[in-house]
Amino acid sequence: MTATATTATPDTGTAPVLEVAGLGVRFATESGTLSAVDGVDLSLAPGEIVGIVGESGCGKSVTAMSLAGLLPRSAKIEGSVRLLGTELVGAKPGVLRAARGQDIAYIFQEPMSSLNPVLTVGRQITEVLQVHEKLSRKEALERAVELLGVVGIPSPRERVKHYPHQLSGGMRQRVMIAMAVACQPRVLVADEPTTALDVTVQAGILDVLRGLRDRFGTSILVITHDLGVIADVADRVVVMYAGRVVERAGVDELFARPQHHYTSGLLSASPTPGRHAGTHRLQEIPGLVPVLSEQPDACTFADRCPAATDRCTTSRPVLEPARVSAPEPAQGRPMGQGGPDGLGREHLVACWHPRGDTPRLTPEDRA
Amino acid sequence: MSTVPTQGAPRPDAPEQVHDQPVVLELEDLAMHYGPVRAVDGVSLQIRRGQVTALVGESGSGKSTVGRCIVRLVEPTAGAVRLAGADVTHLSRGQMRQHRRDVSIVFQDPAGSLDPRMLVGDVIAEPLRLQGSRLSRQERSQRVSDGLRRVGLRPEVAKRYPHELSGGQRQRVSIARALMSEPTLLVADEPTSALDVSVQASVLNLLADLQRDIGFACLFITHDLSAVEYLADDIAVMYLGQLVEQGTREEIFAHPRHPYTQALLAAAPVADPAKQRARTPVLLGDDLPSAMDPPSGCRFHTRCPVAVPRCAEEVPTLRKVGGATVACHLVEDDGTGPDIRSAAGTVEAAGTAAPAATAPETATTTGRPA
Ligand SMILES: Nc1ncnc2c1ncn2[C@@H]1O[C@H](COP(=O)(O)OP(=O)(O)OP(=O)(O)O)[C@@H](O)[C@H]1O
Ligand SMILES: Nc1ncnc2c1ncn2[C@@H]1O[C@H](COP(=O)(O)OP(=O)(O)OP(=O)(O)O)[C@@H](O)[C@H]1O
Ligand code: SF4
Ligand SMILES: [Mg+2]
Ligand SMILES: [Mg+2]
Numbered sequence: 001m002t003a004t005a006t007t008a009t010p011d012t013g014t015a016p017v018l019e020v021a022g023l024g025v026r027f028a029t030e031s032g033t034l035s036a037v038d039g040v041d042l043s044l045a046p047g048e049i050v051g052i053v054g055e056s057g058c059g060k061s062v063t064a065m066s067l068a069g070l071l072p073r074s075a076k077i078e079g080s081v082r083l084l085g086t087e088l089v090g091a092k093p094g095v096l097r098a099a100r101g102q103d104i105a106y107i108f109q110e111p112m113s114s115l116n117p118v119l120t121v122g123r124q125i126t127e128v129l130q131v132h133e134k135l136s137r138k139e140a141l142e143r144a145v146e147l148l149g150v151v152g153i154p155s156p157r158e159r160v161k162h163y164p165h166q167l168s169g170g171m172r173q174r175v176m177i178a179m180a181v182a183c184q185p186r187v188l189v190a191d192e193p194t195t196a197l198d199v200t201v202q203a204g205i206l207d208v209l210r211g212l213r214d215r216f217g218t219s220i221l222v223i224t225h226d227l228g229v230i231a232d233v234a235d236r237v238v239v240m241y242a243g244r245v246v247e248r249a250g251v252d253e254l255f256a257r258p259q260h261h262y263t264s265g266l267l268s269a270s271p272t273p274g275r276h277a278g279t280h281r282l283q284e285i286p287g288l289v290p291v292l293s294e295q296p297d298a299c300t301f302a303d304r305c306p307a308a309t310d311r312c313t314t315s316r317p318v319l320e321p322a323r324v325s326a327p328e329p330a331q332g333r334p335m336g337q338g339g340p341d342g343l344g345r346e347h348l349v350a351c352w353h354p355r356g357d358t359p360r361l362t363p364e365d366r367a
Numbered sequence: 368m369s370t371v372p373t374q375g376a377p378r379p380d381a382p383e384q385v386h387d388q389p390v391v392l393e394l395e396d397l398a399m400h401y402g403p404v405r406a407v408d409g410v411s412l413q414i415r416r417g418q419v420t421a422l423v424g425e426s427g428s429g430k431s432t433v434g435r436c437i438v439r440l441v442e443p444t445a446g447a448v449r450l451a452g453a454d455v456t457h458l459s460r461g462q463m464r465q466h467r468r469d470v471s472i473v474f475q476d477p478a479g480s481l482d483p484r485m486l487v488g489d490v491i492a493e494p495l496r497l498q499g500s501r502l503s504r505q506e507r508s509q510r511v512s513d514g515l516r517r518v519g520l521r522p523e524v525a526k527r528y529p530h531e532l533s534g535g536q537r538q539r540v541s542i543a544r545a546l547m548s549e550p551t552l553l554v555a556d557e558p559t560s561a562l563d564v565s566v567q568a569s570v571l572n573l574l575a576d577l578q579r580d581i582g583f584a585c586l587f588i589t590h591d592l593s594a595v596e597y598l599a600d601d602i603a604v605m606y607l608g609q610l611v612e613q614g615t616r617e618e619i620f621a622h623p624r625h626p627y628t629q630a631l632l633a634a635a636p637v638a639d640p641a642k643q644r645a646r647t648p649v650l651l652g653d654d655l656p657s658a659m660d661p662p663s664g665c666r667f668h669t670r671c672p673v674a675v676p677r678c679a680e681e682v683p684t685l686r687k688v689g690g691a692t693v694a695c696h697l698v699e700d701d702g703t704g705p706d707i708r709s710a711a712g713t714v715e716a717a718g719t720a721a722p723a724a725t726a727p728e729t730a731t732t733t734g735r736p737a
Contacts, residue, residue, distance in 0.1 A: 056534070143374050154652060169426070169653045198426045198590045203634040204650050225563055228593075228636025231643040251640045269568040270638045271593040276616070277575035282568035282597065288533055 017186045017219050018044040018067070018104075022079035023089075025062050025071065036062045038081070038243040038295045041319065044187060047217040049209070051234030051251070053266070055289045059243040060223045064189050068104050069096040079160060101132050105180035109192040111172035115164040120177045121148075122160025125182055126343060132183045147178040150215075151208050170201035175190055175209055184216055191223045206233050231255065239263045242300040244291055245319060249347040257357070259322045259349035261305045299352065307353045315352070322347040324357055388416040389451065390468075391552050392437065393585040397446035399432050403659045406432040408608035409446070411685075414601075416551065419578060421583040421595040421616075423536045423631065424605030427655065430588045431475065433605075434554045437586065438472045439463050451551065469499055471545035475557040480541055481529040487524030487540055491515065492546040510547070518543045518573055535566030539573065544575065556588045571597055592635040596620060604628045607666045608658055614691025621658075626671050626707045633708050649707055665696065673697060673705040 025037040037059040044050055052060050065071050067081050069088060081088045081105055088096060100106075108114055116124055118353065125147060127141035135143060139159065144190070148156035151174040164172055173193060180188060190209065192258035194202035210233055212218045222233060230237055237254045239247040239262065247260040258264040268283040295316075302312040324347065375389055392414040399407040407429040414420045422430050436443045439455060447456045450469050458466070471494070474480035481490055488511050495502060495510065502510065512522035518539040529537055538558060547552060555574065559567040571594055578585055578598075595602060595616070602619040604612045604627065612625040623629045633649040651670045658661050662669045668678040677696055685694040689702035698704035 026385070038579075054563065152650075152652075199592070199634040199636070200425060200630055200651050203636075203648060205635075207648060207650060226636070227564065227638035228643065231638050231640040232636045255638070255640050266564055267638065269565045271568075271597040273593070273596060273620075273637055277571075277579075277598055280597075281575075282572050284569040284572060285565040346658060 013360060016043040016045050017084055018042075018221075019082045020063075020067070020080070021082075023063065023066060023081065024078040025059070025066050026076045028074050028076070033293050035292045035295050036075075036243055037066065038292075039242075040240075040245050042245065042248070044219045046186070047213055049220045049222060049233050049235050051222045051230040051237045052221065052240060053227065053230055053237060054240035055266075056225065057289055058240045060240055061191055061239060062241070064191050064221065064223055065108070067189065068100050068106070069093075070106070076350055084142065095117055101128065101185065102183050103185055103186040103190065104187040105183070106189045106191065107173070107176045107180050107193050109195050111164075111169070111176040114176060115172060117164055120163055121167070124320055125160075125175075125179050128179055128182045135350070142176065143182070144178075147182055148175070150211070151175075151180075152204060153178075160190075168201075170197050170204060173201075173205055173314055177205070177212075181212055181216070181218065185218065187219050187221065188212065189221045190224070192225075193222070194229060195224070196225070199207045202229070209233060227267065239266070243295070244300065244350065246301065247347075247349045248319070248350070249322070253347050255321075257347075257355075258323055259324070259347065259354040259356070260301075260351050261307055261353075261355065262301050264355060274353065299350070307355075309353065311352050317350040317352050319348045319350045322349045322354055322356075386415065388418070390414070390449075391416050391418075391451055392586065393447075393449040393452075394433070394437070395447040395449070397433065397436060397448065398444045399429070399436055399441060400444045404607050405658050405661060407436065407443075408661070410605070410608075410610055411446075412603055412610070412613065414552070414584045414586060416584055417578075417582045418601060419587055420601040420603060421587045421589060421599035421600045422603050422605060423590060423592065423595055425588065425607075425655065427658065428605040429608045429658070430590075430605055431556050434472060434556045434586065434588055437552075437554055438470055439466075440472075463500075467494070468548035469550055470554065471548060472549040472554040473541050473545045473556060473558050476561060477500050481537060483502070483529055485529075486525065487515075487527050487529060488531070490529070490540060491525070491547055494544060498548060504694040514543045514547050515540075517546065517577065519569075533566070534562055535569060538562060538566075538570050542570070542573065542577075546581070546583075549581070551583055553583050553585045554588070555585060556617060557590075558587075559594055560589065560591060574598060592632065593637075604631065607656060607661055609666065609694070610692075610696070611667065612691060612693045613685075618690040622689065622691075622702065624688060624691065624698045624702060624704055625667075625695050626673055626697075626705065627667050627705050630672075635647075647708055665694070672707045 020040060020042045023037055023040040027034045027036060030133050035266055040063055042050065052063065054060055062071065077089055079089060083099055086095065087101060122141060122144050125144040125219065126137065129135045129140040129143055130137065133200065145156045147228050148159055153159050153171060153174050194205050197205065206229065209220055213220055222229065224230060234251045237249060237251050238245055239260065247258065247263050253298060254263065258267055265283065265285040269285060271282060285304055293298065297316045297367050298314060299312040302308040305312065368666055390413050394410055394412050397407055397410045410433060412420065422433060423429055435441045439458065443456055447454055450466055455463060455466055489513050491511050492507055495507065511525050515522050515524055520536065520539055529540065532540065559570050562570060575598060589595060599616050601615055602613065603610050604625065606627050612628045619628065623632050630649050630651050633646065637643050656666065656669050664679045665683050666679055668674040671678065681696065683694045683696045685692045688698055688700060695704065
């Protein structure tokens with residue numbers, strides 16, 4: 001939103017803080033191998049907010065958890081995850097433990113399950129600070145009060161004495177964020193941070209995330225299936241389908257000119273302001289996301305795709321620059337620094353028949 | 368409190384005028400208290416045949432409780448529920464049976480509301496059994512197949528278990544079950560909230576099609592305003608157990624008058640980056656008051672960015688303003704009043720620390736501790 005565009009992003013350098021290359025995750029399950037994530041590449045620049053979207057089960061959470069080694073032992077991980085230059089795939093437990101909390105922190109959908117019900121919120125935050133920052137008890141408490149203020153909790157000095165059950169869902173999520181950013185991590189991973197909350201509370205949480213980026217230059221990976229959330233906070237978007245990245249672009253560019261047929265289906269499926277069932281119909285994407293044991297040499301969207309040809313079912317499309325005319329200029333708000341690799345600003349798509357300059361299906365076309 | 372007249376404006380494509388249609392559901396000053404918890408505290412509304420009324424509001428404001436009172440899963444503490452004119456407020460289970468076929472409910476969580484040990488076919492046939500219809504096995508399986516087909520599922524699905532279906536398919540099954548008795552009123556409690564965008568689209572299309580074909584009245588409970596805009600004719604906005612505003616879809620979206628309605632509309636994100644970011648944020652504190660001890664005066668006054676001292680003292684009544692009914696002291700009879708969306712830049716953060724991380728000159732944060 002406009003409020004934050006004016007705030008200067010702290011100069012934190014331009015090298016990506018997080019670089020993921022060729023990430024693959026397989027699970028050994030009772031019914032055989034399950035391929036959850038396949039060949040995922042992404043990067044996160046300092047102070048950048050990147051959104052990951054995709055249907056339920058497409059591998060968003062698994063991707064997020066694999067970054068800091070949070071997956072169970074049944075997961076086989078390949079590829080590379082570099083956080084501030086340190087390789088985390090295959091790293092020793094001590095390295096991962098040091099990274100978590102200090103360099104990378106997480107918030108999840110259900111704050112109640114991540115908070116300890118028998119400790120006050122103040123105690124839970126001060127513990128994190130005493131362990132990681134080696135603060136004294138008194139210093140830690142002062143800092144906890146300050147952090148609760150940062151995430152927008154009124155009367156923080158009273159609130160530190162409260163237990164989680166005394167707080168509303170939105171407040172608990174704010175406490176979770178306060179704990180996650182207690183040690184000022186460079187990367188914050190927010191997995192469906194607002195899905196359990198209603199819109200008025202959600203707006204406040206998104207504002208806190210934006211504030212963290214503006215104030216501390218925190219890079220944020222936001223995982224959601226809500227395109228409204230993406231439209232609100234993300235600088236760039238990664239679209240996943242059945243474990244693969246199928247498209248990646250700046251947020252304006254992606255919404256204006258989706259190249260993958262799955263992305264355009266997703267965008268057209270959400271109700272648009274001003275349209276009513278009396279005169280319009282929502283576009284559906286027929287069929288279901290496949291659950292894969294093997295990654296086929298094909299486009300995994302082919303059986304639901306309106307543009308699929310034989311090529312799509314016999315050969316796997318790779319992520320390539322989209323062939324669209326000059327990209328739309330970003331309109332006066334921070335796009336993140338993009339990263340020196342140049343990946344940041346490019347519009348990439350994995351499709352044999354991308355949509356090119358075909359305009360997005362408007363609601364009028366669907367009438 | 369008297370019955371609030373519903374502004375039943377006709378749908379542009381409606382063959383008949385909706386406000387000439389018979390009233391299918393009438394709630395009069397409905398209250399449901401769970402011990403000290405005043406979950407619903409005086410709600411009045413009407414739904415006519417062929418009309419979709421959306422009930423929106425914050426989590427915990429009592430929406431599902433209203434739905435549960437209507438299908439009489441619970442017995443209201445006070446007020447009246449009338450189905451096609453018949454008072455069902457205090458009917459016993461047995462007496463309620465004859466109304467079972469008139470009203471059905473689709474629950475918030477499709478996974479939790481379908482018995483995992485029952486085949487889909489039996490799940491769908493259950494309303495027929497409960498009604499005591501005596502059907503031959505063949506008639507019954509024909510009705511089940513028809514029911515499945517109506518919601519776009521193949522008849523073979525009858526032989527599967529609920530866990531073998533996707534979330535969207537399960538939600539279709541619960542809609543098929545709800546429509547089995549050909550109800551005149553459908554209560555749909557968050558039928559799409561648990562679903563993906565694409566699956567959500569198919570369920571919303573389905574509800575719109577069925578509603579058009581069958582013409583049932585529908586109470587559509589949700590907090591998803593984009594779904595409301597797509598499906599509803601009328602909108603009723605709830606806050607802490609009471610209605611604060613009610614009117615036609617066009618009226619509410621074009622001229623929301625209650626500050627809470629304005630905040631709700633301003634907070635719902637739109638899936639368009641340029642439009643979304645151009646909007647002025649209106650942030651309410653998430654320090655929700657308790658339904659056990661509702662605030663004095665206007666229940667919204669503890670979070671309202673434009674509240675005046677009178678708001679804490681005097682209860683605003685729901686009154687007709689323009690094409691809607693509104694309960695707010697600051698809304699004039701001619702419909703003028705504060706718009707917190709444009710006021711957001713000027714209103715001072717009310718008494719509490721605004722999040723230091725936000726720019727205080729544009730974000731209004733009110734979250735006064737009670
Ligand atoms: N521990 C596990 N063992 C086996 N399979 C798993 C495990 N965790 C996840 N999966 C599978 O991996 C796939 C991707 O799951 P993931 O949780 O990443 O989906 P998601 O995109 O986050 O979906 P949602 O939007 O529903 O949260 C799914 O098919 C899931 O069933
Ligand atoms: N059986 C019950 N016993 C006691 N309190 C209850 C019961 N059921 C609901 N409540 C309380 O009544 C209030 C209204 O709950 P209700 O489920 O109707 O809200 P809602 O508007 O449907 O919320 P949501 O959007 O989260 O579904 C809440 O404060 C809730 O905690
Ligand atoms: S590769 Fe083929 S099947 Fe896949 S999205 Fe493109 S056109 Fe459709
Ligand atoms: Mg997930
Ligand atoms: Mg509910």
